[in-house]
Amino acid sequence: MNKKIRTGIIGASINNGWASGTHIPAIEHLDEFELTAVGTSNMPSAKKSAEAFYADHGFDNMEELAQHPDVDMVVVSINVKEHYNAVKAVVPAGKPIYCEWPLGSNTEEALEMQEWIASAQLPNAIGLQARQAPAVQYVKDLLAEGYVGKVLSANLKISIDGMGGVGDKSSAYLYDRKVGGNLLTIVGGHNLDAFTYMLGDFTELSATTAQQFPEVELVDIQKVIKKTTDDQIMITGKLTNGAAASVHIQGGVKHQTGLTLEIFGDNGTIVLSAPASIQFGSHQLRGAGSTDNELRELTIPDAYYSAPHSLYNDSGIVLNMAQAYRKFAKDIQEGTTLAPTFADAVKLHLLLDAVEKSAQTGERQYL
Template sequence: MNKSKIRIGFIGLNPDKQWASIAHIPALGTLVEEFEIVGVANSTYQSAKKSAEAFQIPLAFENAQALILSDEIDLVVITVKVPHHYELVKAALGAGKHVYCEHPLGNGLEETKALAALAAQKNVVAVVGTQLVAAPELLYLQQLINEGYVGRVLSSTLNGSVNNWGDNVISHNYYINDKSFGATLFTVPFAHTLAGVIKVLGGFGKFKAEMYNNFTSVKVTDTDEIKSKTTEDQILVIGAFKSGAAFSAHYRGGINATSLVWEINGTEGDIQVTSSSGHAQLLGLKILGKKSDEKELKNLIPPAEMYQGLPDDPLVRNVAAIYRLAAGDIRNDTRNAPTFEDAAKLHQVLSSIEKSASI
C-alpha cells in the first residue's frame, strides 16, 4: 500500500452491477495516481471478502466500524442505501476520517443538517455525491451564463422524465417506491438536477409546489407480487430565483419516453439543455443556444480541456470529476467538491418544496 496516495475504504461495494461497482470503481481506475482502494466492508464479512477478491482490494473488514477505525483508511466512501447513511457517516466523522457519501446524504433534512454540522466541527473533507455539479457540460453552462451569453436571465423552465416510479418494478429496486427509504423521484433524479440548476442560476426565492402519486401500487415483475407505492411520481414547482428570474419545473415518473429539457431565457439570448433522461447526473448534456439576433439554435460545445483526464462515459466521468475535486480538497485543505453544507442547503430547498406541496 502506497501511503503517498489517498487510501479509500468502501462501505457498500458489491461486484453485481450495483452503483459503486459500475461508477465508483471505473472512476477511480482513472485516478490511480491519487487514490488507492485499500479496504471494503459490507453487511457481512463473507460479502466483504467476495468484493475484496473481485476487485483485488487488500483488506476485507469484518464490519463497517472496523474499517472506519482502521489506520489504513484515509477516506471512507459510503455507497449503501440512504437509511444507513446517517449512522455510518456519523461514525466516520467521529473517527476524524474524510468522507464521500452518496446523495441523499441523510434521510431527511434533520439528518442532513446534523451531519453537515458535525463535518464542520471535525474540519474534515466531507463530500456528497451530487455529481452533476462537477460535470464538464454543467460547468460550461455556468460559464456561459456568468459571461452573459443570454444577458440577464429572465426565466428558466425544467422538464424531466424517467421510467422508474411507474406501476412496475423488479424486486431489488422496490425500495425506491417506499418513501421511508429516502430514494425517490423527488430526492434522487429531481434533486440531482436541482443541484445543477442552483449551481448555474443561484438560490431560490419564493415558490409553490404540488406533488402527486398516480400509481399507488406496483407489480413486482419477477415475483408477481403487488405492493404499495408511497412515492410521488409527479413533481411540479413554480416560483422565482433570488435574482427575480422566473422558474418552473415538472418531473414525471413512470414515463417510457425519458427525457430532459432545461431552457434558460434571457434579455440577449436563449439556451436549451437536453439529455435522454431526467437522470441528468448519469448522462451527458447537450447544450444548444442562440443569441437574440439569431434564428436557430446551434451547438455550444464545451472546450476539450474541460474533459481532459476524465473518462468518456458520462456516468463514470461525473463521478471521477467529484473524486478529482475531493483529492485536491484533501491535499490542499480546500472545499471545491460538493460539501455536506451544500447537501444541507439542497435538502432545505427540498424540504420547503415538500412543505409547500403538503398545504
C-alpha cells in the first residue's frame, strides 16, 4: 500500500467555511491522505487553525508551506484573486497541486498557471468536483450506453437566492467583475463543466446576460455597493453530438427552485434535479428508456461511489470532494489523469469567455 499523501492546505482557516466544510472532512475520511499543514494570512490564525484541525504545522507563508518536507501535496483554497500568486509560490516546490475553481481571475492568468504546471510536469487538479458526483457519472454513462437513444436536446435551469441584490462583507467580491468570482464563473463554471462533461462540448453558442440588481446591500455592515457582474445568464447553442442546448442561470431569486436538467432523446428522457448548484449534490434522477411508459426514479448503482461507505449518506458536498481527492491520489501515485486538470480549467475559462463575448457583441460564437 502506498504511504499517505501528506497534504498542506493554503486557506485552511477555521474562518474559511469552504475548506473546513469540504476539503478537511474529505481528507479525514480517506486513507490516502493526511492533513499535515495549514496556511492562513497570519501566524496566530495559522497556529489556531492547525490545532483545530490536528495538523502538525501552521504557516503564514505559502512558499514555506509548499517547501516543507512534511508536505507532499498542496491545496489552494482561497479567494480566486489570490490563486495566481499562490500557484506561482507553490510550483517551485515541485509538488502536486489541487486548486479551487476558478483557476484564475481571468483566462490569461489561467493559461499562465497551466503553462507553469506543464513545464514543471506536476500532477495537478482543478476543483470541478461535480464531475465526480455519482449522479453525474451515471448520467454520462447512461447517455453513452444509449439509454435515451440519440440526444435531441438538453436544457439546464439553475436559480439561486444569492448573487443578486443582497450580500454581506465576506461575499462583496462576488459582485466585482475584476476579481473573477461571480455568477457566471462560479455557478456557471461548475454547471457548464458538468453539463458538457455529460453531454459533450458546445460547438456554437449565443448568449444574453442581464443585470437586474445594479447595487448590492451588504446587510452586516449596512453598506450599498455598485455591482459590475450579471445576475441573469442565458445560453443557447449546439453540442458536438448535434443536440440543441439551452442554459439559464439566475441569481437573486427570492424563492429559488434549484437545478433542473432535462435531456431528451429519440428513445427516452433523463431528468436530474437538485436544490442548489450542481457541485453541492443532493441529486435526484428520473428517467424513461425505450421500454418505459413514464418517468421513474433511477437508483444510482453502488459502483459509482468510490468514497468510503461513511460518506454514502452525505448530501454530496463532502462526498463529491472525497471522490475527487481519491481520483487525484491515483493520478499522483500511478501517473493517471482521472481528475480534471488545469488544462480542463483553461478550456472552461475559454467557454466562459465565449459566453461573455456573445453577450457583449450579440454575435454567435463558434468553438
